[in-house]
Amino acid sequence: MQSQVTLTIDGSTVRAPKGASVLEAALSYSICIPHLCHLPTLSDVGACRLCIVEHAMNGRSKITTSCTLLVQEGMVIHANSDRVRSLRRNIAELLVAQAPNSRAIQDIAMRCGVKEVRYPFRQDDCILCGRCVRTCKESYRANAIDFVGRGRERRVDYPYGERPESCVMCRACVSLCPMAITPCDGPMKPGEEYLCGKCESVTQTPQYSVGDCIRCDLGKGFDCVRHR
Numbered sequence: 001m002q003s004q005v006t007l008t009i010d011g012s013t014v015r016a017p018k019g020a021s022v023l024e025a026a027l028s029y030s031i032c033i034p035h036l037c038h039l040p041t042l043s044d045v046g047a048c049r050l051c052i053v054e055h056a057m058n059g060r061s062k063i064t065t066s067c068t069l070l071v072q073e074g075m076v077i078h079a080n081s082d083r084v085r086s087l088r089r090n091i092a093e094l095l096v097a098q099a100p101n102s103r104a105i106q107d108i109a110m111r112c113g114v115k116e117v118r119y120p121f122r123q124d125d126c127i128l129c130g131r132c133v134r135t136c137k138e139s140y141r142a143n144a145i146d147f148v149g150r151g152r153e154r155r156v157d158y159p160y161g162e163r164p165e166s167c168v169m170c171r172a173c174v175s176l177c178p179m180a181i182t183p184c185d186g187p188m189k190p191g192e193e194y195l196c197g198k199c200e201s202v203t204q205t206p207q208y209s210v211g212d213c214i215r216c217d218l219g220k221g222f223d224c225v226r227h228r
């Protein structure tokens with residue numbers, strides 16, 4: 001049997017299998033930690049940084065991504081402290097500035113408490129979360145796409161710019177892309193930098209319940225509303 005460890009997240013005692021991440025442990029207890037690049041079936045890379053938590057140790061604390069932090073016996077995690085929420089809000093705000101017309105990202109940002117965006121819009125069509133690359137590699141073993149380029153030029157593409165034979169046209173990459181899940185054609189345009197709130201009202205379903213993937217289809221257990 002897999003050995004279990006006991007830790008504390010936001011004051012609650014949590015038990016999780018050795019080797020699980022703090023994010024997985026929290027979600028299994030319906031403790032909200034916003035996340036975007038994490039998918040339960042794929043490896044974690046800590047790309048979006050939305051899942052940051054405070055890891056308290058020896059009277060000090062360290063901010064780290066919970067999807068890449070493995071559970072340890074006795075660890076103390078603050079997932080929704082003022083410091084974490086403030087930093088997370090800023091990360092979400094930057095994501096909106098990067099991809100203002102992704103409804104999924106707007107939804108996440110609103111639930112992280114973003115009310116206005118103080119950064120200039122970039123209108124990127126990719127936030128480099130890597131969901132597409134990892135699903136292609138790990139779920140389909142196709143290795144048909146990867147990150148190419150550096151810095152501002154970094155993007156997802158076929159290795160030599162052309163679709164390789166290993167691409168089986170499954171479209172899993174597209175179906176998991178937060179830019180494609182719920183594209184928004186306004187109002188996030190230059191000069192109209194605000195969150196309109198229409199996404200939440202449009203996508204909220206009456207069947208919503210804690211633990212379900214809500215509104216933006218970006219992961220089980222995403223329930224920031226309770227922690228505002």
Ligand code: SF4
Pocket residue numbers: 132135136137140142143144145166167168169170171172173174
């Ligand atoms: S459509 Fe092609 S590139 Fe996309 S996940 Fe499937 S195999 Fe990979």
Ligand code: SF4
Pocket residue numbers: 125126127128129130131132133156173176177178179180
């Ligand atoms: S194309 Fe979409 S899924 Fe792939 S890294 Fe960019 S934002 Fe993420």
Ligand code: FES
Pocket residue numbers: 034035036037038045046047048049050051052065066067068
């Ligand atoms: S979910 Fe952990 S960094 Fe994106």
